[in-house]
Amino acid sequence: MRDFLKMMRQYASPYKTYLAGSIVLNLLSAVFNIFSFAVLIPLLNILFKVDSAVYEFIPWNTDGVGIKDIIVNNFYYSVSHFAQMHGTLNTLFLLGGVMILFTALKTFCYFGSNAVMVPISTGIVKTIRDRIYNKILALPIGFFSQERKGDIIARFSGDVSEVEHSITSSIAMLIKDPILIIAYFGILIFVSPEMMLFTILFVPAFVWAMGAIGKQLKRNSMEAQTLWSDIMSMMEETLSGLRIVKAFNAEKKMESRFSSTTEKMKKKVARVSIRQQSAHPVSEFLGTVMIVIVLFVGGSMIVNGKSFFGGKFMDASQFIFFLVMLYSVIEPIKELSRATYSIPRGLASMERINRILEAENPIREPENPVAIDGFKDAIRFEEVNFSYESGREILKNIDLTIPRGKMIAIVGESGAGKSTLVDLIPRFWDVSGGRITIDGTDVRNMSIKELRSLMGNVNQEPILFNDTIFNNIAFGVEGATEEDVIAAAKIANAHEFIMEKPEGYQTNIGDRGSKLSGGQRQRLSIARAILKNPPILILDEATASLDTESEKLVQDALDHLMSTRTTIAIAHRLSTIKNADEIIVMHDGKIVERGTHDQLTALGGYYSKLNQMQSL
Secondary structure: OHHHHHHHHHHOHHHHHHHHHHHHHHHHHHHHHHHHHHOHHHHHHHHHOOOOOOOOOOOOOOOOOOHHHHHHHHHHHHHHHHHHHHOHHHHHHHHHHHHHHHHHHHHHHHHHHHHOOHHHHHHHHHHHHHHHHHHHHHOOHHHHHOOOHHHHHHHHHHHHHHHHHHHHHHHHHHHHHHHHHHHHHHHHHHHOHHHHHHHHOOHHHHHHHHHHHHOOHHHHHHHHHHHHHHHHHHHHHHHHOHHHHHHOOOHHHHHHHHHHHHHHHHHHHHHHHHHHHHHHHHHHHHHHHHHHHHHHHHHHHHHHOOOOOOOOOOOHHHHHHHHHHHHHHHHHHHHHHHHHHHHHHHHHHHHHHHHHHOOOOOOOOOOOOEOOOOOOOEEEEEEEEEEOOOOOEEEEEEEEEEEOOOEEEEEEOOOOOHHHHHHOOOOOOOOOEEEEEEOOEEHHHEOHHHHHHOEEEEEOOOOOOOOEHHHHHOOOOOOOOHHHHHHHHHHOOOHHHHHOOOOHHHOEOOHHHOOOOHHHHHHHHHHHHHHHOOOEEEEEOOOOOOOHHHHHHHHHHHHHHHOOOEEEEEOOOHHHHOOOOEEEEEEOOEEEEEEOHHHHHHHOOHHHHHHHHHHO
């Protein structure tokens, strides 16, 4: 319950007004319900003529008479007086109308109490989804190299849905049911304290039964949601690698793997569901046993004409009212117990969600960032080292200067540390040792937004969104006009193929640009970088996966893009970087050679061997 209250403090605090309204409406609903059932007593007395007593009005401040006796007496007096004045049949009509009125008021308040809870439950779910999404945007790239995409998607979808169904749907019960239980128990004590002694004996039985049922729900639900994450991960892997699955005739293998996981989840979900479903019949059985025992005990006292403690016992109509109210209190107890075993399921999902929300972000904004005014001098790596959390060292003692306006190329075998070196500049990662400066200022002392505004990226695999061509080019540039976008597309050699599309710049390109060819996607990526117009350009093997014709068009676009800015290019094809001002050769996390293409070729070292192999 502590975890639930903590969650409510986090997410329900903006809805205090709604909570207060729900409490008031539930109180009124309980009061009107009690009054509607209280009308049963004179109705039964009139119908069955079980009460022949003559009542006189008792003043409310009469000494020596209890408030309960005054209320009951004056209520009976009012009904009997009305019957004498207007007749029995009219009295029945009046009491029936009063009962309908109170029932209508109770129903209205009940509906209202549920209606005001809708903004709370939907608001909490929206807030959770927004926080997860915003946290995903804020977390560093390194976090997602350690987490499966499918698992994150499962937490965003399945776990949030579980919180919605298990927790937010229980909030109304947790407000309404305690109010009803307290109100009904209060009236039962008012009607017959001695009968309540027998009733209270069953409360521990209810609590114990519901506790036993819900004890392992949280653990089982956590395991079920983990298996759901596995299923989502498999689905994501299958969609991404469907070409390979088919090429290697691995459909049966994937089917077997997927079926095995769904079978485990089926068993786990079945166990959770059976435990949940057992709660209702158990509470139903305990409630029936309680009613039967109370009926037997009360019936015995009515037959004997006195209570077990001596003195007068209530009459038959009052006893029926007691039974009706007792039966009414069973339903909120059952609903409350249902909420208590639903909440652990939601808390298990909330625990998984919190692994994202509470994940620490090592890339922190400086408290007092240094203001920067463009890029004027150079980027410098000073004794830079970098290691992943596992402790594996990736970069070792990197010293490098990238002057403004120059093109620097980085080459080396896969795993040499090229991409990691470049990722340190916009602070996708932070250095483990040494520092990186721009115009003499450590990048860790700059505003992340201002730092990254200096840079444009073109990657080997163009990253596009399921949106229009226009919006993909204008992505990240506020207030871009149609003229600006078209101008950028022309420079990137993209305008011609765009205009061949039926809807031109408003053409939707599909998921990840699936409706375009590889060269078209890359030219849109370049147009996006041209529109941003950054002083620093980072190219990560931008032409490595293109055919010869597409490569020429993309390379022409890149030449336009690089002509007026500082460029850092990672390349496998050495032919694309022959004109670089300096080529950095990396091996095993170190810079092993540096110079121009001609200098390194003449050196006869590592670069020369790479060049010879590609020439073959």
